[in-house]
Amino acid sequence: MSNVSVIGLGIMGLPMAVNLVKAGHTVTGFNRSPARIERLIAAGGLGATSVADAARGADVILTMLPDSPDVEGVVSGPDGVFAHAAPGTLWIDASTIRPDVAQRLANDATAAGLRALDAPVSGGERGAIDGVLSIMVGGDAADFDAAGEVLGAVGKTIVHVGPAGSGQTVKAANQLIVAVNIQALAEAIVFLEAHGVDLDAALTVLGGGLAGSKVLEQKGRKMLTRSFDPGFRLALHHKDLGIVTAASREAGVVTPLGAVVAGLVANAVNHGDGALDHSGLFKGVLELSGRD
Incomplete structure (x- = not known):
């Protein structure tokens, strides 16, 4: 099982993180609202103090954030994911953002030595709780295969739909x-x-x-x-x-x-x-x- 960090523990992110815990992964969560981190800890996860803290030591980083600027703010810059994740880390963005932004951030991730997938989800809160989300994934096919255990813990219908940005489209x-x-x-x-x-x-x-x-x-x-x-x-x-x-x-x-x-x-x-x-x-x- 992997060390998975989940950044963004909102309506969708928290139940996804909990299902990753149930699947046997070591899950560390970060959220701007500490109460959401406490709920993950109560479910058997761990808490991070910052984005950088969550990124360090993770095999897989999953982001679930509201919009394109939120994702870019979390992954970019000196305090972001790209600056602190180890080379080879798999970054899965489950947020729903603009396809062109997803493509650009995937290129930035590659330049930082990371592997990137855009993997937005459908199914709403109920689907997230039940672990039966539909997940449309853009990115490299080998990286999609590598993400199988993580995505399988939160989704039911998981399909690789093409290169970076395709999932968002x-x-x-x-x-x-x-x-x-x-x-x-x-x-x-x-x-x-x-x-x-x-x-x-x-x-x-x-x-x-x-x-x-x-x-x-x-x-x-x-x-x-x-x-x-x-x-x-x-x-x-x-x-x-x-x-x-x-x-x-x-x-x-x-x-x-x-x-x-x-x-x-x-x-x-x-x-x-x-x-x-x-x-x-x-x-x-x-x-x-x-x-x-």
Whole structure:
């Protein structure tokens, strides 16, 4: 088993770190909020005092951070991962960031003697807790093979999708599909409510047909009960759809539904709902429909 350091113990990072402990790895965690480190220690992990402390002595460093500047800030500079990790260390970035940034940081990692994979994940908090995340991995095939035990401890569907940056490109597509599905589900439930249909029965039968999806399974109940405690925050999906928009423009492709949903997500965030689960898009449909 490996010495694994996890930097970023948030909604996703902490359960991933705990699952690495359960798999038998020696896991050291670092987070800006010390309380999250204490939770990892309580689960059998270790705590680091800084990014540099976490990087030293690690065989594998996994970062799970909110955005491109956060990742760059942690890995670069005199106090960053690249300056303190030993040559040959495998760096796995599970964050969702811009593909071009992932490519550039992979080149920087290589120049520092490290091996880099961009490995964003899908499945939300529940998937992280259960260790069944879908992981799309960009980077060298040999490095992907070397990461097998670590990625296997946190994910179920783990696929090498191409060179550096490819994982982030596939994740952007994932976030586009998820956002459109959430919006469609929200509209469907408001439609059903307006007609007085038995909602539990309706979602059961819809889930068994072509309309069935992980989004329906995981987000339908949140909408029915108006409980939007975050498994994945709207503010982060807003950031991800910004990545989709920029990457689409760069590639010269059009994503009409993506543009509409990106606007609706931006509206929700601008109205103070950024901390809600992304199923909170339902609130916007209610408001546009004059319902509550």
